[in-house]
Amino acid sequence: MSHPTLAKGFVNNKPRAQWHDKALWFVREKRDRMAHGVPEWEELRQQASAIKIHTMSQLPNYLEQFEKNAKALGVHVHWAIDGDEHNRIVHEILQQHNVKRVVKSKSMLTEECHLNPFLEKNGYEVVDTDLGERIVQLRNEPPSHIVLPAIHIKKEEVGECFHEHLGTEKGASDPNYLTEAARNHLRERFCSADAGITGVNFALAETGGFVVCTNEGNADLGVSLPKLHIACMGIEKLLPRASDLAVFLRLLARSATGQPITTYSSHFHGPREGSEMHIVLVDNGRSGILQSPEFRRSLNCIRCGACMNTCPVYRRSGGHSYESAVPGPIGSILTPLKTPESHSSLPFACSLCGSCTDVCPVKIDLHHQLLAMRGFLDRKKLLGMSKKLSMKFVSGLLSHKWMYTTAGSAARTALRWLPRFAVYNPLNGWGKQRELPEPPKSSFRDQYAAHKKQSGDKS
Amino acid sequence: MKVALFIPCYVDQFYPQVGMATVRVLEHFGVEHEFPEGQTCCGQPMANSGCMPEAKPLAEKYIDVFDGYDHIVAPSGSCVSMVRHHYDAFFDSSDEKANRVRERTLELTEFLCKVLKVGDIEGNFPHQVGIHQSCHGLRELRLSSSSEVMTKRPDMLRGLLDNLNGITFSKLQRNDECCGFGGTFAVAEEAVSCMMGEDRIRDHLDSGTKVLTAGDMSCLMHLEGIIRRQKHDIRVMHFSEILAEAIGA
Ligand code: SF4
Numbered sequence: 001m002s003h004p005t006l007a008k009g010f011v012n013n014k015p016r017a018q019w020h021d022k023a024l025w026f027v028r029e030k031r032d033r034m035a036h037g038v039p040e041w042e043e044l045r046q047q048a049s050a051i052k053i054h055t056m057s058q059l060p061n062y063l064e065q066f067e068k069n070a071k072a073l074g075v076h077v078h079w080a081i082d083g084d085e086h087n088r089i090v091h092e093i094l095q096q097h098n099v100k101r102v103v104k105s106k107s108m109l110t111e112e113c114h115l116n117p118f119l120e121k122n123g124y125e126v127v128d129t130d131l132g133e134r135i136v137q138l139r140n141e142p143p144s145h146i147v148l149p150a151i152h153i154k155k156e157e158v159g160e161c162f163h164e165h166l167g168t169e170k171g172a173s174d175p176n177y178l179t180e181a182a183r184n185h186l187r188e189r190f191c192s193a194d195a196g197i198t199g200v201n202f203a204l205a206e207t208g209g210f211v212v213c214t215n216e217g218n219a220d221l222g223v224s225l226p227k228l229h230i231a232c233m234g235i236e237k238l239l240p241r242a243s244d245l246a247v248f249l250r251l252l253a254r255s256a257t258g259q260p261i262t263t264y265s266s267h268f269h270g271p272r273e274g275s276e277m278h279i280v281l282v283d284n285g286r287s288g289i290l291q292s293p294e295f296r297r298s299l300n301c302i303r304c305g306a307c308m309n310t311c312p313v314y315r316r317s318g319g320h321s322y323e324s325a326v327p328g329p330i331g332s333i334l335t336p337l338k339t340p341e342s343h344s345s346l347p348f349a350c351s352l353c354g355s356c357t358d359v360c361p362v363k364i365d366l367h368h369q370l371l372a373m374r375g376f377l378d379r380k381k382l383l384g385m386s387k388k389l390s391m392k393f394v395s396g397l398l399s400h401k402w403m404y405t406t407a408g409s410a411a412r413t414a415l416r417w418l419p420r421f422a423v424y425n426p427l428n429g430w431g432k433q434r435e436l437p438e439p440p441k442s443s444f445r446d447q448y449a450a451h452k453k454q455s456g457d458k459s
Numbered sequence: 460m461k462v463a464l465f466i467p468c469y470v471d472q473f474y475p476q477v478g479m480a481t482v483r484v485l486e487h488f489g490v491e492h493e494f495p496e497g498q499t500c501c502g503q504p505m506a507n508s509g510c511m512p513e514a515k516p517l518a519e520k521y522i523d524v525f526d527g528y529d530h531i532v533a534p535s536g537s538c539v540s541m542v543r544h545h546y547d548a549f550f551d552s553s554d555e556k557a558n559r560v561r562e563r564t565l566e567l568t569e570f571l572c573k574v575l576k577v578g579d580i581e582g583n584f585p586h587q588v589g590i591h592q593s594c595h596g597l598r599e600l601r602l603s604s605s606s607e608v609m610t611k612r613p614d615m616l617r618g619l620l621d622n623l624n625g626i627t628f629s630k631l632q633r634n635d636e637c638c639g640f641g642g643t644f645a646v647a648e649e650a651v652s653c654m655m656g657e658d659r660i661r662d663h664l665d666s667g668t669k670v671l672t673a674g675d676m677s678c679l680m681h682l683e684g685i686i687r688r689q690k691h692d693i694r695v696m697h698f699s700e701i702l703a704e705a706i707g708a
Pocket of ligand 1: 300302
């Protein structure tokens with residue numbers, strides 16, 4: 001389905017859409033306050049952006065360096081060209097270790113590769129251990145936000161879900177009670193897991209180590225008990241030096257949730273004694289994007305989700321309306337780049353307000369890229385015949401002054417004389433909830449000519 | 460100083476009074492002006508839809524029509540930002556004529572503040588005004604501070620109105636949220652667009668706005684459409700109309 005259709009469905013439930021908008025705006029405001037508390041905020045953004053641009057320009061070298069250093073730490077390094085290969089690799093590792101039960105910490109990459117359904121199909125029990133992620137998993141739906149996966153769900157609905165799956169009291173909606181229930185439930189899973197899978201927030205070429213940020217400590221727990229840790233990362237997650245981390249850790253949490261720092265930033269440098277650590281480096285279209293001067297900077301994204309919180313369209317249409325693992329502004333670039341045919345409406349789910357660009361901690365020119373995406377879809381002939389034809393027609397009309405003035409005056413006259421039902425018909429998307437401007441008798445150019453004549457006469 | 464008026468197509472056709480108010484404000488400050496007859500549209504609707512080949516002839520026409528002026532002034536931030544920031548796609552960066560015209564294209568408040576260096580304006584406007592920060596004026600042309608960026612910038616529109624007798628300003632909950640117009644977005648994403656517009660208006664109603672203003676008539680066209688449909692008691696005026704009325708021009 002296209003974004004406008006799904007968005008309309010979401011907006012039609014006004015109270016829910018308003019509540020969703022407010023919840024995210026609250027996070028955005030918190031972020032603003034936090035950012036204001038860091039006097040060098042704009043310099044930090046500039047630095048982060050420069051580091052990322054540099055890293056991307058040398059990505060192959062840094063990846064090799066990372067691989068070498070990770071191996072030296074005793075990590076098994078794997079490369080996957082796409083999501084399928086990634087899933088296969090993970091599966092093989094699990095098979096080798098006779099794994100039955102997997103605990104996962106939140107990872108957008110595994111979401112992008114559809115790892116969960118793949119593993120479940122192959123007979124594994126996979127439990128997402130991030131609370132929000134667990135809620136959407138129990139409800140059998142995808143996350144709607146990359147940092148706040150269950151932001152679209154009210155606490156009453158969580159209560160219902162937990163009553164059904166975890167046996168909590170019917171009608172309970174107290175967050176403390178529900179969190180406690182989830183904690184007990186997850187503790188059991190942590191204890192009985194044979195393997196832990198995590199994502200990667202930042203990988204360091206210099207050391208071969210990597211960092212995972214969570215607010216619940218679930219990544220730590222998930223990989224501390226089992227003897228197998230598999231970390232899955234997109235190849236763009238790399239930073240050159242360990243010292244670069246400081247810049248990004250300061251920006252990430254503030255941008256994401258308005259916290260000064262993520263509660264747990266866990267650093268992994270090789271396996272613990274007696275256990276194994278694997279890293280799967282995934283391309284899945286990224287090296288293609290790296291080749292494109294227009295869209296390369298979208299790879300700088302550190303997945304903080306700030307662009308979603310600030311996006312007035314996302315806040316009102318909900319994450320699911322994007323039908324994409326990464327929704328919102330950045331998702332509307334990344335997803336159509338990969339699957340333009342099925343996601344051609346996403347770059348248009350944007351009023352081009354530019355708030356995402358200003359909020360982005362790594363200074364991705366998001367709204368300009370969204371505009372460029374529209375041109376990209378046009379070049380791919382994916383704009384749709386009627387849009388293309390009407391734009392051709394209007395462009396022709398506007399190229400000739402006499403055609404434009406004649407059409408303009410005809411339209412104004414028509415609008416003045418046509419009965420209301422003829423103007424406000426179902427084909428008029430503007431007029432469903434809005435009045436059209438009241439058409440004046442004469443255009444500006446006519447009034448200006450008269451004005452000039454008059455002041456000329458006077459002098 | 461040779462100043463050309465750039466009156467965007469929809470203002471020409473539907474809001475001539477905004478163009479005329481612009482004229483009166485400029486005359487008040489002694490600016491001589493011309494309206495180059497050949498102008499039609501900057502090409503924004505096509506570019507906005509991704510139809511770059513269709514936008515190109517209009518961009519070329521724009522550059523031709525407006526070459527030779529010291530300044531080109533428009534009562535519309537978004538059309539100005541189209542010319543200044545998005546014509547890269549059509550002209551080589553070494554194209555001197557295009558560069559010249561683009562640099563000289565200014566939004567009205569920008570022209571008043573930066574070129575004319577207008578200070579406090581004498582006049583009367585005893586109403587409570589709610590300013591809508593149009594996104595393109597705010598984030599493309601940087602005519603005010605946006606809440607996301609920590610760099611402080613003077614608010615040009617407000618600065619120009621600040622000194623008028625009797626004027627008060629609404630304190631909004633959300634200072635710089637988009638109104639939901641967004642060009643073709645207003646129709647393509649009608650549901651979200653109208654919800655955004657309604658939310659903006661609600662914020663103004665709650666803050667006691669009696670006159671709603673902006674530097675961009677396109678945002679106002681959308682908001683006015685909803686205000687009139689829902690019969691709210693808010694008068695919608697482009698910034699130039701307020702100024703013209705206040706100074707009695
Ligand atoms: S594009 Fe920028 S704001 Fe959006 S998620 Fe990525 S880093 Fe955050």
